[in-house]
């Protein structure tokens with residue numbers, strides 16, 4: 089599965105912790121991230137991650153473009169709800185696209201924990217049907 093990892097600055101430590109705890113699951117998938125988040129997670133875990141631009145420079149939109157092509161299967165986006173972001177429209181657009189394409193989206197650690205365990209148990213197999221249909 090293609091998984092996006094994104095975290096606002098005050099949530100990056102949480103995402104690093106999350107990725108470290110679930111490295112054994114994440115390493116079986118294709119990982120994508122916004123620039124700084126990807127670097128932090130890569131440095132801490134050694135996971136191989138394709139890094140887009142930093143969020144404020146368009147990274148959220150690049151991940152959004154994958155969602156619009158139905159190429160992203162899970163989005164883990166630890167948002168900071170207490171700090172204004174200069175690129176708030178991009179953040180909203182990304183979340184909106186997850187809803188448009190029914191892509192599982194975790195915006196906090198509690199949900200991310202449930203989704204990653206579901207992924208491990210095969211709950212995302214329906215996404216393979218979507219990928220097969222796209223290949224037709």
Ligand SMILES: O=C(CO)COP(=O)(O)O
Pocket residue numbers: 094095096097121122123124125126141142143144147148179
């Ligand atoms: O701003 C972000 C998401 O909106 C994250 O971007 P960085 O990972 O580059 O900090």
